[in-house]
Amino acid sequence: MVNVNNSYVATPPIDGGVLHAAPVGTVLPATALEVLGAEFLANDHGAVGENGIAINRSRTTTDIKAFGGKTFRTVQTEFDESVVITLLEDDNAAVLDTINGADNVVTDAPDADGLSRTIYHTSNPLPIRSWVVDSIDGEKTKRYVIQKGQVTEIAEVTDVHTDLTKYQITIKTYESSIGSKGENVVELRNDAALAVTGP
Numbered sequence: 001m002v003n004v005n006n007s008y009v010a011t012p013p014i015d016g017g018v019l020h021a022a023p024v025g026t027v028l029p030a031t032a033l034e035v036l037g038a039e040f041l042a043n044d045h046g047a048v049g050e051n052g053i054a055i056n057r058s059r060t061t062t063d064i065k066a067f068g069g070k071t072f073r074t075v076q077t078e079f080d081e082s083v084v085i086t087l088l089e090d091d092n093a094a095v096l097d098t099i100n101g102a103d104n105v106v107t108d109a110p111d112a113d114g115l116s117r118t119i120y121h122t123s124n125p126l127p128i129r130s131w132v133v134d135s136i137d138g139e140k141t142k143r144y145v146i147q148k149g150q151v152t153e154i155a156e157v158t159d160v161h162t163d164l165t166k167y168q169i170t171i172k173t174y175e176s177s178i179g180s181k182g183e184n185v186v187e188l189r190n191d192a193a194l195a196v197t198g199p
Contacts, residue, residue, distance in 0.1 A: 005193075008142065010052050010135040018053070019045040019085055020132045021098060024148060028130060028178065032141040032190035040132055043094040049086030049166060053133055055144065055185070056082045081184040082152075083133060083144065083171040090165040098151060099167050101126050126151045131171060139192040144185050147176035 012018050022039035029036060060078035063071045087095045096105045096119065104120040131146040155168035173184035 008137050008140060010137060010142065012048070013134050013136050013141075016047065017041075017044045018048045018134055019087070020134075021045070021094065021129045024128055024130050026130050028145050028147060029132060029143065029188070032143045032188040036132060040130075043097070044092075045087050045094045045098065046089035046092045047087075049088055049168070051086060053135060053144070054084040056080075056084065079184075081173045083131070083146070083149070083173070083185075084168065085133070085171075086166050086168040088164055088166050090167075095167065098126070098169065099154060128174070141188075141190045141192075143188040145178065145188060146171065146173050146185050147178050148174040150174070 017036075020036055020040040021043040022037070026039045027037055058078075058080045059076055061074050062077050064073045064075060066072035087098070089095050093105075093107070096117070100119050100121065101124060104122055104124075106118045106120075108116040108118075128148050128150045131144075131149045133144040133146075135142050149171040151169050152172040153170035157165065157167060159165050175182050175184055176186070178186050
């Protein structure tokens, strides 16, 4: 039976906060509706691109052949999960830290000339951090919690007069210790329309 209420059309949360980061070890949310802690809220990456949030789960398999050439069994040899998201706020401090590494962004106190930043483009790997990705659809909330994730790819960045400067990043996820299933990502959902009230 078709039920349109079972569909999900992702939109940004009311406050606009979609992607948040914090150091590994920060207390992670346990529900889709839990208010994020100060460390995550301080690293709100602001507006994201119209393509939203892409969750890529890849499994590599190998066919085991039997005598005669037929496939006897297919075994999984690798599993990876990554998140791809485009960041639109070029001057957002959290975005700059994510793209370059916090140690490579130096911000001076504002003076008569304005706010000055020096950003060093280095070959150093970006740090492993914890991430939370939020979206809503009316009364539904969907949240991805990543205990250990690392930005491993940044698409070509273009400064041009016909578009925003934006950063498409890939966050590679690693096995977490949140649950007992060897998960890379924990997906938390809530549908307030199904709330039960009364005795």
